[in-house]
Amino acid sequence: MNRSQGQQVRHEPTKVTGGCLCGSVRYETEVYLHNGYICHCTICQRSTGQPAEITVLIKAGTLKYLKDEPKYYVSSDDGKRGFCGHCGSRIVWQASRREDEWLTNITVGTLDRPAEARVTRHIYADTQLPWYRVCEELPKLTEKDAGRLIELLRDELRPEL
Numbered sequence: 102m103n104r105s106q107g108q109q110v111r112h113e114p115t116k117v118t119g120g121c122l123c124g125s126v127r128y129e130t131e132v133y134l135h136n137g138y139i140c141h142c143t144i145c146q147r148s149t150g151q152p153a154e155i156t157v158l159i160k161a162g163t164l165k166y167l168k169d170e171p172k173y174y175v176s177s178d179d180g181k182r183g184f185c186g187h188c189g190s191r192i193v194w195q196a197s198r199r200e201d202e203w204l205t206n207i208t209v210g211t212l213d214r215p216a217e218a219r220v221t222r223h224i225y226a227d228t229q230l231p232w233y234r235v236c237e238e239l240p241k242l243t244e245k246d247a248g249r250l251i252e253l254l255r256d257e258l259r260p261e262l
């Protein structure tokens with residue numbers, strides 16, 4: 102049992118709502134609210150304009166847009182990054198392949214109640230900016246651990262594909 106933040110971590114999906122800054126893109130979905138992670142990869146840094154991107158995974162098949170759909174930038178063969186075409190808020194990383202749908206994730210700052218999320222690990226810690234120090238007590242995975250990360254998440258969440 103993971104009590105790294107002084108309380109029990111839930112691995113069941115939770116219904117949430119959220120959206121962009123201007124309100125054009127609104128979504129509802131189920132997310133694994135307590136399995137968030139901080140990604141320090143250079144693509145996330147560029148995409149957000151911030152030191153890192155902090156996200157939570159959705160439950161595959163539950164993501165619905167209630168108003169406008171995001172616009173997308175295809176950032177790799179694995180997925181595309183969705184943002185509001187009006188205000189620019191970065192909202193989603195959407196997996197390209199059907200079997201990877203469970204890795205689709207939502208930026209934590211677009212949740213209506215972001216304070217309820219919990220982060221459990223850092224990923225791509227090799228490119229963490231030296232002056233950006235948050236949640237330093239959490240485990241850090243590096244670029245070479247990318248495969249292990251997927252196994253860890255699969256074990257924790259047991260996604261139905």
Ligand SMILES: [Zn+2]
Pocket residue numbers: 121122123124125126185186187188189190
């Ligand atoms: Zn917007």
Ligand SMILES: [Zn+2]
Pocket residue numbers: 140141142143144145146154225
């Ligand atoms: Zn990243």
